[in-house]
Amino acid sequence: MRTADEPGRAGAPPGEGSADRLRRSTARWEDVLWAGLGLLVVAGLVAAWLAGSAAYRVVAERGTAEAADRTAIEAVVTGRASPPGDPQVGLQAVTVAWTAPDGSERTGRTSVPGLREVGDRVTVWVGGDGVLTGPPLTAADAGAVGLGAGFLTLVLWGGFVLGAGFLAFRWTTRRFARAWELDWARVEPQWTGRRTG
Template structure:
């Protein structure tokens, strides 16, 4: 068992072993691969956490800035509109009236549930400027969305780093192929007649 483990370790660490056939480009490629995976692991984690925290702070700010208000419908709202695919539009824009914090009476068009009669009291959401807006995401939904955004950012960062690492490896391969071609041009004629 110990022999099998040491054989696996040697195979896994083949790039680091001393070898007379190892070229300078092989060592460079080894460091590129190592750096690429370290940056993906550490940098991806950092990018994901920072993105998730920024998104969570943004959602918290939305919850702080937006507030609900009870308004009175000025007009009847139409029933839910059925679409051809079976989806139903449950919200319509309707004229509403409400009293602002300064005591003035205001009117405007707000998204409300369909099928309501004039005079009904409904809840709408206003931003800090008093403009109608959407309901802010709940804390749990915001946490899930922030986590999703953080994961997406980490994966995107990891993909970019991986692509950059693969590009560097490709450039090293091209350099090796060019060197092999030049060496073959020097050594090949000494081997006698070519078959191509």
């Protein structure tokens, strides 16, 4: 089918109209949106780095404080507090006896890795008051928390950017469709020979 700008076709060639202005305006908006989404991606990377660094710093500081307050000592298993633990976890609850930093004899329950028998020696952690506690947080713990915080920030920010991009480009798609409708309304009567009243 020949268009109005082809030789031998009646009618004036399509000129610049509201559809062209709408199309150019929408194309400019798309450029702005792409630039904005790019900035949001960069901001998300920075936010993930800051979140991960902050989480790492908090856990590392807590680990340093715990390491200053806790002491690793040797204890003797005096009995099993429960049947052997879940093989996937690899921990067994036992009762142990130890000598506190103040010289007093203490007993308590704790979880230790592997299967232990009565009389086995294990390393346990006690606080400044001589009470059983867990080991202090390590740099590996801080690294894992920092990575987790950074990854979670990236996932949440990425979801936001994808949602914003979807909504923005859905809007530009509708504007391009409207420009096409305006073009078609202008040239369709010339192509089909149908007259609008």
